[in-house]
Amino acid sequence: MSMRFRQIHLDFHTSEQIRGVGSEFSKANFQEALQRGHVDSITVFAKCHHGLSYYDTKVAYAHPHLAQPLLPLMIEAAAEIGVKTPIYISAGVDEHMIHQHPEWGVKAANGGGFNPLAAGFKALCFNTPYLDYLCAQIEEVAQLFPGHGLFLDIIGLRRCFCTWCMRGMEQAGVDPRHDEAVVRYQYGVLLDYHRRTTEALRRHSSAAPIFHNAGHISRGFKEILPWFTHLELESLPTGGWGYDHFPLSARYAITTGFDFLGMTGKFHTTWGEFGGYKKPVALQYETAHMIALGARCSVGDQLHPNGRMDADTYELVGAAYAEVERREAWCANVTPVSEIAILSEEAISHGFTAAQHDQLGDEGAARMLLESQIPFTVIDTDADFSQYRLIIFPDGIRMDPALAAKVRAYLAGGGSALLSYGSGMAPDRDAFVLETTMSARGESPWTNDYILAGDTLAAGLVRSPFVTYRKAMMVDPGQATVLAAAWKPYFNRDYNHFCSHQHTPYTGDAGYPAVVREGAVIYFAHPIFSLYRSVGQPLYKQLVMNALRQLLPDGLPVTSNLPSTARLNLMRQGTRLVLHVLHAVPVKRGASPYNPNSSIEVIEDRLPLHDVELSLRVAGKVSRVFDPVSGCDVPFAQADGRVSLHLDRVDLHEMRVLEMLPD
Ligand SMILES: [Zn+2]
Known part of the structure; x- marks a missing residue:
């Protein structure tokens, strides 16, 4: 089964108080829009976040003012012009049902449920009988519209303390006051959701596509993947994801072996925006980026309650998809050519145990390589390391015995590694677990210090010490060569001693190195990648690029005169x-x-x-x-x-x- 390249994700979340829903839908208008947009697949909706269905349902609730059954009409219209129609079902929120059964809602530890005065959708708990109701809807849709496949939305791990979760935790011997235990329990609830919903579809269709959307494909969280047929990388650059989320996500997704698509939106902001448009040039760039990274494309749109497709939107989509159509033959069945990989910090934590906003190392490392036009792949610990000449271990890659053994074997086989900060150390203590004469003494006492690069790393850098903004790891170099020194400040900035508006100036050698090399390993004492992601200082990137050149003496895989925006x-x-x-x-x-x-x-x-x-x-x-x-x-x-x-x-x-x- 090959995925289509030019998809639309048609949102439709329509209040029960709006009348005449779908009254202006017409086959001609629908088909004309899809053709104008060069669209070859469109995800259409069975049930929306309001909990209302758009076909003749026996198990759920149709929109009370549905003028025409939109779902079957759209499927029929699309089929006539050869356009595929996967079907959307809102899973994690269902406004209609949560008002029927408030006890099925996600409940906070303090007993709080949803705020009745707030406008907006409320989360339901998959550990309640709501899951039975959802599975009945899935079965009905699978029977009425066989083979189309499903997109199930708003899936994720919730720290829920509803009656069912409390009872379940008690039966499982889980202490609900212990956050890690709660997360572990809820992880089981999430796996059960994936299994049961997928089995509901499979009872009626053995091959139909299915995707469960959590807004991000968590790197390293592979336990759920057996319940997917492909991946959709939701990543609206103007909707909070930014322009650098998709390339990082896609460079990991391609290692999973799944077909995948990038999902952006036609909106100026994000989902839910009526009357918003981005410039065609932006959509062209976004879809070009998708096919350049081995993804198919999906553009989010939102249908007006009257059911009429918006001509301006499909003009905009068509400008981008005409370009994709010209190029897609060269973009299917591709594999990345990368000498360099980033072992994902997020993958080490399986996307769960640490807060994602603390994991800036992946993003910092990816940005450095993107801005330097160096092709790379983002990997997890299951990857075949020997495929890469060099692996970057950004900031937080603490190594358990299995990973340490794998990295040691990789290095023994001729691989090179660039590690920073806690990477290469044991999970529970500041001690290297790789074969090295370096030894760690724990974190530096200085809240900021300075890096002074030696001659081998000096290309393109200032020759003065330059400032950092995070504590470094203090390392004794042993037999390793010191490539850059750390300089300490006079004192840490505090109420009783400070100097000038920001940090304290340097006073001299800190007594620990900033960058060292031993054999094919270069170690940065600072969390250089999170630092780069946080402050964007180009000197940090230059320092890392200079280190990569040391480890790849025959040159970087790509060199060019391109600017950092390319x-x-x-x-x-x-x-x-x-x-x-x-x-x-x-x-x-x-x-x-x-x-x-x-x-x-x-x-x-x-x-x-x-x-x-x-x-x-x-x-x-x-x-x-x-x-x-x-x-x-x-x-x-x-x-x-x-x-x-x-x-x-x-x-x-x-x-x-x-x-x-x-x-
Ligand atoms: Zn619950």
């Missing part, structure tokens, strides 16, 4: 290589009207790059390079294992196909 990826499709270069500049322009602490990045302008020079390390002999959009051959040179290319212009998205000679 993105690059290299894929293998059969025997050929497919190169993607992207360029757009998201600019912070505002925030969600409902959350002033958020930020909305806008892409408004095309900012083409000219005369791009690229050098790629390529194994094997290239016979031909061409532009798959124009079909024209382009000149290239190959020497010393590298291919040189010149791109006259990169306007949003430029591709090159490299055909290889047989070995």
Whole structure:
């Protein structure tokens, strides 16, 4: 089963107080919109967050003012023009049902349920009889509309203390006052949800697609994956995810072996926005980024209660999907070409045990590589490490005996590693578990210190000590070579001693190194990746890039004159290589009207790059390079294992196909 490239996720959450629902739906309007949008699949809705259904249901509640049965009409209209229709069911929220059965709602430890004065949807607990009701709906939809597949929404682990959860915890011997035990128990509730809903579908359809949406594919959380047929990476850049969530998520998703899609929105902000539009250039960039990373595309839209598809929206979608259509043949059945991997900090915690906002190491490391146009893959501990020449272990990769043994074997087999801060140490103490003469003395007492790079790491850096903003790990280098020193401040800033407006200036050597190298391992004492993610200081990135060059003496896998706003990826499709270069500049322009602490990045302008020079390390002999959009051959040179290319212009998205000679 091959997933379609040009999908729409059609939201429809419609108050029971609105009349004439679907009254203006027409087959002609629906089909015309899909064709205008170059759409080949659209997720249509059986039941919305309001808990109301849009077909003739025997087990649930149809919208009281439904003028026409929208679901079967949409399925029929789409089928006539060859468009697929997976079906949406709101699972985790159901406004109708929570008012029938408030006791099925998620209850906080203090006994609090939902606030009756707040507008908005309320979460239901999958440990209550609500799950039986949901499964009955799934079975009904699977019987009435066989084979279409399901998208189940608002799934996640809830710390719930409802009657069923309290009783369940008591029976299981779980102390409900102990947060970790509660999370472990709720993890079981979540697995049970996945099993039961999927089995409900499977009773009527053995092959239909199914996806359970939690808003993020948690890296390392593989226990739920048997209940999925594919992955959908919800990542609306203007809806809180930002422009760097998708590339990080996609570079992990592709290692799972599932077909996957990237999901953005046509909105200026996010879901629920009526009358909001982003610029076509933004949607073109977002969908180009998806196919460059091996994903199919999905664009979120929201249908007006009257059922009429919005012409401007499908004009906007069509501008992006026409470009995807021209390129998709070169983007299916691809695997990443990466010499470098990031072992995900999130994967180590299985997405659960630590708060996600503390795990900035993955994002910092990914940003450094993205901004340097270095292709990479994001892996978990199950990955075959030997596929990579170099693995980055960002900040928090504490190693249990199994992981430590795997990393030791990887290094013994010729791999290189770049570790920072707590990475490479035992889970419960500051002590290295890899073979090294370095030893850790615990965290530095200094809340900020300074890094002074030595000559081998000096390229492109200032030669003065530059400031950091987090405590480093104090390490005795042993036989390792010190590549950069840490300098301490006069004192930590406090009420009784401070200097100037911010941190205290340096006074000299701190007595512990900032960067050391031993064999094929380079260790950074600072949480350099979280630091970069937090403050964006380009010197940190330059320092890491200089360290990567030390570990890859034949050069970085890609070098170019591209600016940090450009993105690059290299894929293998059969025997050929497919190169993607992207360029757009998201600019912070505002925030969600409902959350002033958020930020909305806008892409408004095309900012083409000219005369791009690229050098790629390529194994094997290239016979031909061409532009798959124009079909024209382009000149290239190959020497010393590298291919040189010149791109006259990169306007949003430029591709090159490299055909290889047989070995
Ligand atoms: Zn509960």
